[in-house]
Structures are given as structure tokens and as C-alpha cells.
Amino acid sequence: MTTYLIRRSLQGVLVLIFTSALIYGLLNLTPGGPIGDVLQKPYRTTAERNAAVRAATIRYGLDKDIVTRYLFWLYNWDPTDNNNPVYLQNTYDAAVQEMTGTTDPARKGSLQNIISTYPPLIASANKALATCSNLFDFSSLGSCLGIPRNGGIITGNWGTSWKVATGTPVLNLIFGRGAYTDNSSGVAVPHPSERWRSPLANTLVLMSLSVLISLLIAFPIGVYSAVKQYSATDYALTLFSFFGISMPTFWFGLILYLLLGIQFKTWHDQGASWLPYLPTGGVVDDVSSTAQYSDIGIRIRHLIMPVVVLSLSSVAGWSRFLRASMLEVLRQDYVRTAWAKGLKQRTVILKHALRNALIPQVTLIALAIPVLFGGAIITERIFNYGGMGTLYFNAVGQNDWPLMMSILIISSFLVVISNIIADIAYAIVDPRIRYS
Amino acid sequence: MAVATTLDREQIASAKEESQRSVIWRRFRKHKLAVVGLGIIGTLTLLSLTAQLWTPYDPTVPGFNSGVQAFANPGYSNPSNGDIYIMGTDNIGRDVLSRLAYGGQISLSVGLLCTLLVAIIGTIVGAISGFFGGFVDTVLMRIVDLVLSLPFLPMLLALSIVLGPGYWTIVIILTAFGWPGTSRLVRGSVLSLRNLDFVEATRALGASNTRIITRHLLPNSLAPIIVDATLNVGGFIVAESSVSFLGFGISEPASSWGNILAGLEDVARQAPLQLIWPGLLIFLTVLSINFIGDALRDALDPRLKL
Amino acid sequence: MATNANNVNELDNREPADAIKPSENGANTPVQHITGVGGGVTGDSTDYIMRVQNLKKYFPVRGGVLQRVVGQVKAVDGVNFDVRRGETLGLVGESGCGKTTVGRTVLRLLNPTGGNVLFEGRDLTTLNAGEMKKTRRNMQIIFQDPYSSLDPRVPIGQSVGEGLLIHGFSREEREQTVRDMLKRVGLHPEHARRYPHEFSGGQRQRIGIARALTMHPSFIVADEPVSALDVSIQSQVLNILKDLQQEFKLTYLFIAHNLSVVEHISDRVGVMYLGKMAELADRDELFNNPRHPYTQALLSAIPIPDPRIRRDRIILKGDVPSPLNPPSGCRFHTRCWLAQQICSDQEPEWRDIGSENATAHPHLVACHFAEQTKVKGLANEIKEQLGTDTKV
Numbered sequence A: 001m002t003t004y005l006i007r008r009s010l011q012g013v014l015v016l017i018f019t020s021a022l023i024y025g026l027l028n029l030t031p032g033g034p035i036g037d038v039l040q041k042p043y044r045t046t047a048e049r050n051a052a053v054r055a056a057t058i059r060y061g062l063d064k065d066i067v068t069r070y071l072f073w074l075y076n077w078d079p080t081d082n083n084n085p086v087y088l089q090n091t092y093d094a095a096v097q098e099m100t101g102t103t104d105p106a107r108k109g110s111l112q113n114i115i116s117t118y119p120p121l122i123a124s125a126n127k128a129l130a131t132c133s134n135l136f137d138f139s140s141l142g143s144c145l146g147i148p149r150n151g152g153i154i155t156g157n158w159g160t161s162w163k164v165a166t167g168t169p170v171l172n173l174i175f176g177r178g179a180y181t182d183n184s185s186g187v188a189v190p191h192p193s194e195r196w197r198s199p200l201a202n203t204l205v206l207m208s209l210s211v212l213i214s215l216l217i218a219f220p221i222g223v224y225s226a227v228k229q230y231s232a233t234d235y236a237l238t239l240f241s242f243f244g245i246s247m248p249t250f251w252f253g254l255i256l257y258l259l260l261g262i263q264f265k266t267w268h269d270q271g272a273s274w275l276p277y278l279p280t281g282g283v284v285d286d287v288s289s290t291a292q293y294s295d296i297g298i299r300i301r302h303l304i305m306p307v308v309v310l311s312l313s314s315v316a317g318w319s320r321f322l323r324a325s326m327l328e329v330l331r332q333d334y335v336r337t338a339w340a341k342g343l344k345q346r347t348v349i350l351k352h353a354l355r356n357a358l359i360p361q362v363t364l365i366a367l368a369i370p371v372l373f374g375g376a377i378i379t380e381r382i383f384n385y386g387g388m389g390t391l392y393f394n395a396v397g398q399n400d401w402p403l404m405m406s407i408l409i410i411s412s413f414l415v416v417i418s419n420i421i422a423d424i425a426y427a428i429v430d431p432r433i434r435y436s
Numbered sequence B: 001m002a003v004a005t006t007l008d009r010e011q012i013a014s015a016k017e018e019s020q021r022s023v024i025w026r027r028f029r030k031h032k033l034a035v036v037g038l039g040i041i042g043t044l045t046l047l048s049l050t051a052q053l054w055t056p057y058d059p060t061v062p063g064f065n066s067g068v069q070a071f072a073n074p075g076y077s078n079p080s081n082g083d084i085y086i087m088g089t090d091n092i093g094r095d096v097l098s099r100l101a102y103g104g105q106i107s108l109s110v111g112l113l114c115t116l117l118v119a120i121i122g123t124i125v126g127a128i129s130g131f132f133g134g135f136v137d138t139v140l141m142r143i144v145d146l147v148l149s150l151p152f153l154p155m156l157l158a159l160s161i162v163l164g165p166g167y168w169t170i171v172i173i174l175t176a177f178g179w180p181g182t183s184r185l186v187r188g189s190v191l192s193l194r195n196l197d198f199v200e201a202t203r204a205l206g207a208s209n210t211r212i213i214t215r216h217l218l219p220n221s222l223a224p225i226i227v228d229a230t231l232n233v234g235g236f237i238v239a240e241s242s243v244s245f246l247g248f249g250i251s252e253p254a255s256s257w258g259n260i261l262a263g264l265e266d267v268a269r270q271a272p273l274q275l276i277w278p279g280l281l282i283f284l285t286v287l288s289i290n291f292i293g294d295a296l297r298d299a300l301d302p303r304l305k306l
Numbered sequence C: 001m002a003t004n005a006n007n008v009n010e011l012d013n014r015e016p017a018d019a020i021k022p023s024e025n026g027a028n029t030p031v032q033h034i035t036g037v038g039g040g041v042t043g044d045s046t047d048y049i050m051r052v053q054n055l056k057k058y059f060p061v062r063g064g065v066l067q068r069v070v071g072q073v074k075a076v077d078g079v080n081f082d083v084r085r086g087e088t089l090g091l092v093g094e095s096g097c098g099k100t101t102v103g104r105t106v107l108r109l110l111n112p113t114g115g116n117v118l119f120e121g122r123d124l125t126t127l128n129a130g131e132m133k134k135t136r137r138n139m140q141i142i143f144q145d146p147y148s149s150l151d152p153r154v155p156i157g158q159s160v161g162e163g164l165l166i167h168g169f170s171r172e173e174r175e176q177t178v179r180d181m182l183k184r185v186g187l188h189p190e191h192a193r194r195y196p197h198e199f200s201g202g203q204r205q206r207i208g209i210a211r212a213l214t215m216h217p218s219f220i221v222a223d224e225p226v227s228a229l230d231v232s233i234q235s236q237v238l239n240i241l242k243d244l245q246q247e248f249k250l251t252y253l254f255i256a257h258n259l260s261v262v263e264h265i266s267d268r269v270g271v272m273y274l275g276k277m278a279e280l281a282d283r284d285e286l287f288n289n290p291r292h293p294y295t296q297a298l299l300s301a302i303p304i305p306d307p308r309i310r311r312d313r314i315i316l317k318g319d320v321p322s323p324l325n326p327p328s329g330c331r332f333h334t335r336c337w338l339a340q341q342i343c344s345d346q347e348p349e350w351r352d353i354g355s356e357n358a359t360a361h362p363h364l365v366a367c368h369f370a371e372q373t374k375v376k377g378l379a380n381e382i383k384e385q386l387g388t389d390t391k392v
């Protein structure tokens, strides 16, 4: 088993490297890519257009060949990161150089500005880098996220966002640290010190609540259906699960949104004041209020509809699965005997049967995690819930490659990990399976 | 012929003269919901295919009132020319009924086309991998693992941007992500069959590998392939409509059930009931397919005697 | 529908152009000089249909982090024997000793790891795909499990006629032959359109026999053809096999896991132990004068119907060792009651020690002490050597 785990982990790392190269390569095939909007802008002269395109090309590093760019992304730092001391030093040096040759007063002014303001920046960047050089020093991990290290994504430098929040380190976006401007909405996002503003945390909360709720509902349904096989309730529950599996998430989400969010509020406002209604979007009522992020009540109200939507198909699928595995266990001889012998023994054995039926469920849950992550994109989009899904949705829409890459890698990682967990669970369940 | 006469006395299992196909159909019919589903799918397919003949309006031209947010509620009758919009119009005034009918052509054909491609590719790869084993198998299965460890929906969106949203983009991407599952299934089935004695017997008779695969291994794997393919149709329809709903799939002015819903979402607060139609069509289609798949699984179950 | 029994024989007479004729290839001449301890006396005029020389088949075992080949199951490890035209050679041994592997490797359903298989004088391991396909018409196999040996999705008539289809016979010929063959094994020709699940185990086994015989092969490997059948049906199937052998002049390599089955059907019997041949001799010679300790143990285990006769039963100690890591020297030494130091150091030679009956075929044994194991002294010897492990 240990050998197996080592092998699987090595395979997983290889798969992640391979996947990232594949995704990186594919992204770079995008026509226009991140400079698409620059290309489409109207320009007065061709020279102006060329200059703008050239500047954008350099800015996004598109002048380098794809292998170099990928390797940079993988193990070198972001060349244009404003926290990168080498980059700052280079800029400073270039400005000093240019100063000697230029005559344009305006240009001179901006160069002078660089020369005077950069030295302290360089010093602080160097200092930050020095204190954060050890990524595995977890005591400083929080303050060091987003500080570039001598290395790319494999040492924890995930690059900076190009478009969604230009210049902000991707990790800051994912972990919800630091103030930035959301380019898509134009909203200046302040700097709440709340842990729970992080999109990653928001999505994880959404997903884990969904798993939990799904289990809590699917569990009794599955067991009851199995024990009362072919009863009217069993048929009804079966029918329900077929409905749940076939229901398109986005449609179900929209219906809930319209009914519980909008229609209920309308009725509420029209006088039915007893009628509760749910918020139609967001993680909190007011994004700029730091206090709301830690207000459990508000958070839960915002979570109800997304969780329900995200859970529907897993409730349906898992209850079917649990019913099937429960039936299988119930069919076994020792359980049948106990059934015949009477109540006391029956309950004892049922507990036993239940445990045996439950273990395969672990495999199913593990395999469902990547699917849930995908479902989160749709759910978050409908309810405008500030999680990884929304972040990704924005990143794809705006060709923000560093952000896209990061989220794709995180979700690939989820897939790899959950596959390994599923295999292990499988081996635990079925003693015939021996991994070596 | 002494042997023959003595042996003739041994009882021959009695079997009704009934072809395998009619047995399967008889067992399938027991699932009433699946039969209803078959009817629904048939009707929807027919209506979509004949959309050119019966739809009242051009699905791409705003007929009611061009301009932004020019929607109409179901049953709306235009006072200026008497045009009636049974299901209302969408956010820019196009007839929803006509769009749904044409959208059905796209949504259903994406589902069927992808399923067909996935079944073909998955079967070929799975059969080769399972039958020959060794190096070929290792390479093919590593590719399968790789594709299966890509996050499905996020990749779908990213690739749609890369290739440029459109009908063929969606077909290509869904096929690219669909075949590994089927090939694993076929491989497993072929692996479990290839060492059975009847395969050895065929080889001993001088049969080529191609003959063994196509005449013996695949026909014996057909039941799971058919069930898998049936359920795939529903999966692909949902995937297509999800991506189109998010705005990365079938793009305007062409319609698919997913992007019609996205258009109607814009006016959801004013005309909430219109949201019902496209979603209901997707739901009914997928539900029917799931019923059919379930019934087929039972009807084709090899453990049940034919 | 008028069928005539002669049809079967007519098919026999048809010689499609590509059939391999033994006479053309010179059944034994090219083989002579290769023969070492294959069984025949060098230069004899015996008509061999198959000669197996130093046959090896190893299966790789994978493991470790990288799934490298970490070991090999030596399922068959240097086996020599000849099969004479028209005889039935019984092959006996405990389950897992490599009989099936031998049967499949000599038909090249498995590719041997080493050694040669000469069929009708031609080395099968050197044949290309086209030649192999032609050769397959002359050698067939009958399987142990009547349930997995027929394709459940194919009507039995098609299964039986598939060989003819593969080798390009016309539709009429196929249908005629299938009808005749089905009749020949005691089934109604009308059953051709039925599926395997409509038949009983014994019937299926007969269908398998019919399939093997449609192309009129000369050589048949019968891999425990009756082991999976009810005792009541076993003799029926054995009788069919015997009748067919006479009618079609078949040669059988008849595999079984105990001696009692082969006693009735074999001309000669070979005994295998852990991937090696232990002893091979004429049936009577082997049963009356077993010289390998393992053969003696197997024989002593056959129940005797007559309660008045008491036989010393030899109980072997220990388990069969793993073919992954077989014992050194004589493979039987871990369980042999006669084992000496030399047995674990040196592998015994596969040699002819001569039959009691001078006219009989060679009596081949692989045991250092074959000369000292006369059966009459057995009981005493056992007592001397082991005492506790044997009940006398």
C-alpha cells in the first residue's frame, strides 16, 4: 500500500506538470489572447497602433517563445511583478540610462520620478523577499503569500493578475488578501482583515456544506428505499432521484432565484410580511462592510440557495447509490438470517450492514469533488456568489491567463487528490483489491 | 450413428423461438416511463427536425420590436399587425417558440453527434487497449488518465475561448472529454472477455485479431456500450446547454436551449414565466433519456436470461 | 431433409490447396538430429506428429513503484515429449503444474519463452502469420469449461462453422458440414440457430468438440474435457472422443488432473510436476511400474473399488512450491521421501530407463534414483525413509 501511495503521488505530480503544460500551451493558442482588446482598439496611426501592440506584447511576455514562458511560469518569477526586486532594479537602471540621452521634458520628469521613488521600493522588496524566502515557514506564510520568491508556481509564486484585478498577485485574489480594484465591476474592493472573504474559502464552504447536506439527505433516503424496496415510497423516491439527476443546475438555480429571491420578496413587500425571502446574490449584503463577513447569520442566508442548487444532483445520485449498495449487503446470507431471527439481531446486523454499505460511498464522494467544483462555477454565476467559480468565470471572460492557470491547476489538483482518495477507499472496501 | 441416437435422449433446454431483439424490446416495454420517454424524445426530435416547416417566425430576427429589452409575455398579440407570440419573445423581441424549435436542432444534434463520436473513438481505443495490452495499453491509458484528471467544466470554458465559441467547437470539446470514459468501459469489458476460452477457441481456428475483436469481443461488450451511450446523450445535452448558458457555447444569433435561457434570464424579473420553456425542454429530454438508459440497462443485463 | 453420413467423410477427402500434408513435409526426417532426450530412439522410424523440445513458458510478474518486471512464473520450464501419430498421450499433474500452459503453447495460442514445437516436422515458433493460419486447420483444442468456451452471443451453428468461414469455405459447404458435425456429436442439426445458454453442460462440450473437428484436424489438445462435467455425462463425452478418434484418425494430447481419467483413454501417459516432466511411459508400464516418486504418490492416491485390496497410500508432505521461485535441482525434492543431497544440487537428467516389457516404448524419468524405486520395495522403503509421514 505504501509503495502504491508513493507511486500514485509521483504519478499525480507528473499529471499536474503535464496538465499545466497542456493547459498553458492550449491557452497560448487563443487568437488575440490577452492583447485582444489592444488589437481591437481604434488608433490614429499605424505607428501608434504598433507601439501599443508592442508594449502590450512585452508587458504580457508574449515576445518570448512559449517554452520559455511556460518554464518561467513553472519555476521562475513573474518578470513584471512590482514586488520583484530584480525587476524594480532593472527598471531603475534603465531609467538612469535613459536619463542621459532624453531631451523630452515630460519623459525626463517621469524618469526622474522613477529614479527618486524606486530605491526605497527596491529595498523593501528585497527585505520582503529575504524574510519570506522559506516557503515552508508556515508562521510567516500568511504575510508572505504574494511576495515573489526565486521560483515560479512550484515555489508558491503564482504570478499577478493581468485583467481581472491588474497587478494584484493571484494568491491575493484567491485568498482574499489586500485591497484591489475589480476591473470587471469597477468596484474598489477594500482591505477587510476577515479570513472569510477569500474566494477559495467561500467556495470550500459552499462545497463542504453541499457535501454535508447531500449526505444528510441522501443517507436516510437511500437506506429507507433499500429496506422498503418496491414500496410506494421507494418508487416515489426513485422517481425523485431521476428528477434530481436530470435537472439542469442552472435552470433549477434560476427558478429558486426567481421564486425565493424575487417573488417572495415582492409578496413580502406587498404585505405578506410573515413570508421570508432570501438574498438573491453575493456572499454578504454589503461587500464593503467588513463586519458582515463574520456574521454567520448573514452568511448562511446567502448560502442557502447556492447550497441547495449545488446539492440537488448529488442528493439524487448518492441516494441511488446508497440504495444499491445497501440492497447488496441486505441480500447477503447473514443479514437475511438475522432478519428471519427477529428484531434485536436485526438491528445489530442492520448497523453492520449499513457500515458496509457506507464505505463505498467514500469513493463516490471523493469522485464528486471535481464535479462539485465545476457545478460551483454555474451556481456562483447564478447567485453572483464571490467564490472561485466567479473568479474563474471572470478570468476566462477577460483572458486573464495567470488567474485562469492558477484556478485550473487548483482544480486539477483536486481531481488528482480525489482520485487517489477514491482508490484508497476502494481498496479498504474490497479486500480483493490489493495495490502494490 | 450409435452415439447420436443415445445422446438424442438427453433433454434439450426448451426455448421459445424468439429473436434476441424481440426479447430485449419486450423487457424494455415493461418500463412504462421509458416508453413515455421514448415518445417524448421522438416528438421533440420530429418537431425540431421539421422546424423549418411549422415555426411562425424567423428565429434570428427580432419581429416584435427591435431594440434592447423588448420582450413580450406569452400569448402576446402585437396590436400593430396582429402577430401572436404563443410563448412570448426574448429580450430582443425574437419569437421564443421558433427559437426553441431551431435550438432543439442544435441541442439534440450536439448530444447525438458527440455520443456517436465518443462511442466510436472510445470503443476503438478501449478495444485496442484491452486486447493488445502491454505498451500500447499503457500509453493509451495514461492519455485517458490525463484527460480524466482535467477539470471538466473549467476546461470546457477555457477551450471554448481558445477555439472560439461555436457549434463545432462544442462538439470537438465534448467529444475530447467524453471518449476516455467510454474507452475505459470498453477496455474493462474486453479485458474480462479476452482470456475466455471462446476467444482462445476462435484464435485456434485461425481467426485474425480483427475478427476476434469485431465478431466476438465487441458484440459481447455491446450492452454496456449501448447503456453508456444512451446516458451520454443526456450528459452532453446538459453540458452543451450549461456552457451555452454561461455564454461560452453556441453563440448568437444561432439558438440552443442553453443560450435561449441565458437571453431570457436578462428579462427574468419582468417575464419570469418565460424561463420555464427552455429549461423544461432540457429537463424533459434528459429525464426521458435517463429513463430509457435505465430500462436498457435492465433489458440488456446479461445476468438475466435472455 | 436427407442427410447422409458419408458427408463427413467426403469433407475428409477434400484437400484444399493450402492444407499441409504430412507426407510433403516429411513427418520425421528433419527432426531426427535435433532429438536429444525427446523420447524416441535416434534414427527410429516412428511417425511423430509433434515433437516438443525444451519448451519453456514464463509469465512476467510486475511490482514495485514503477511496475517493473520483478519476477517470472515459470509455468513450463524445459519440457520434452513426442506425440506419435494416432495415439492418445495423457498429460497428468496437479492443478497449476502447467498442463494448460503446455497445451496452449504447443498450439501456439501462447508464444513460448523458449524451446521448439515441431508439428508435422515444422517448427511452429518460426512460422509467420499466414503459415500459422494454415497450420491451425490441422490442430485444434477442446476446453475444460463448457460455459466459457462458447460465445454466448453467437448461435452455436455459427460457432461450429466459424473455422470453415475463416478458411474460406463456401456457404453450402459450411452449412452441410455444420449439420453433419452436430449430428455426429449427437445434436439436432436444427439446433444450429440456438444460443449456447439453451444447452446443458454436456451438450455444450459436444458443441465444442464439433467446432474443433469441422476442419478435420489431425491433432487435438483436449484440456481436461470432462473435468467440469457431471460424472454421469463424463463417459458419454469420453466415448464420443474415442469414436471420433477412430473415425477421423485423430491424435490427442489429453490433459487431466488425475490418473484415473487418463487410464482408460491414453496409450501413453506423461506426468508433470511444477512445470517439468517427471515421467513418461506407456500407460501399462506407467501404472504397473512407476519409477518417479511423484508418480508413485499419485498412483497410491487412486481409490481402488475392491475393498479387499489394500494399497499403501503415500501422503506427500508440504505444499506445492511456488512456480515463481521453484526449488533448485530436482523440483520435487522438497516433498520427496527419497531426496538426498544430490537432489537439491543437481537437476536429474530426463532419461530412458527402459521398460519392463521390451517391446514397449521408452520409459522416461527425471529422477536420480529411478533405478532404485522399483514399486515392490516401495512400502518398506517408505518406512525406512519416512515412517511417520506414511500410513502403511
Ligand SMILES: Nc1ncnc2c1ncn2[C@@H]1O[C@H](COP(=O)(O)OP(=O)(O)O)[C@@H](O)[C@H]1O
Pocket: C059, C060, C073, C074, C075, C093, C094, C095, C096, C097, C098, C099, C100, C101, C102, C323
Ligand atoms: N496468463 C498467466 N499469467 C500469469 N501466470 C499464469 C498465466 N497462466 C498461467 N499462469 C500460472 O502458470 C502456472 C501453470 O498454470 P496452468 O498451466 O493453468 O496449470 P494447470 O493447467 O496445470 O492447472 C500457474 O501457477 C498459473 O498461476
Ligand code: SF4
Pocket: C292, C293, C294, C330, C331, C332, C333, C334, C336, C337, C338, C339, C340, C343, C348, C366, C367, C368, C369, C370
Ligand atoms: S531426483 Fe531426488 S528428489 Fe527428485 S524425485 Fe528423484 S529422489 Fe526425489
Ligand SMILES: [Mg+2]
Pocket: C096, C099, C100, C101
Ligand atoms: Mg488447466
